Amino acid sequence: MRFDTKTEERLRIVSVQDPRIDAAVAIEFKDAMRVETDSGPDLVILDLSNVEFIDSSGLGAIVAAMKNMGQARKLALAGLTPNVERVFTLTRMDSVFNVFPTLQGALDELGS
């Protein structure tokens, strides 16, 4: 699971570089996210703009990553492609996360 990470003053951007977050890589994704979010800013934006496919295992891994960060810190999602967005909408998980159509939109709203 390849991430491209950029840390700014108040937030960290984690851009997923793999096109799929599915059952084959869900555990790997969870572990890699733990490394990226265990320390650093309280706000993490997960940039999913390169991800074309996610299944329920991938969705569960993103939920687990948010839970790992605890109550005091926030995980926002940005750049959902159509098929990824649909999984979040259908399962109503879009109501649990702060979801932004683009990374720039997330940065504008959450402040960089």
Added chain:
Amino acid sequence: MVESSKSQNAALPPFEVHVESGKCAAREALDKFLEELRPLNLDIEEAGTIELVLAEVLNNIVEHAYAPASDGGPIAIRCEQTPDGLFVLIKDRGTAMPDGKLPLGDLAPLDAELDDLPEGGFGWFLIQHLARDVTYTRVDNENHLKMRLAVRLS
């Protein structure tokens, strides 16, 4: 023009995809399956729906029907195009469904505290939501899951 309308209307011949259960079985089967569907020129949403439903079915077979301790086994997917959509039959030789029935596929409540948010249980919900006429039967020592995917209706 003639070419494209012809390819839209011509029914795809029935086909089968076979893989061995394992960590990458779902990816392998989906690659093969979507390749077979290429003549249909499905749009990104139709192809995405099919990929998602089959991924959930395949993950379920790999993770539950063939328990991690077992040696795995074969998975076969048969597909037939009809005017009502794609009829798909997925077969495996793993453990039967609990109680011999399809899971209900209800979503867990999301108004929970952070720590109680569900990390799983979305799979059958997605299958039941995106596929039509889903039925399960145990035939001899095989699980047979049938469904209709409502794409390219005529």
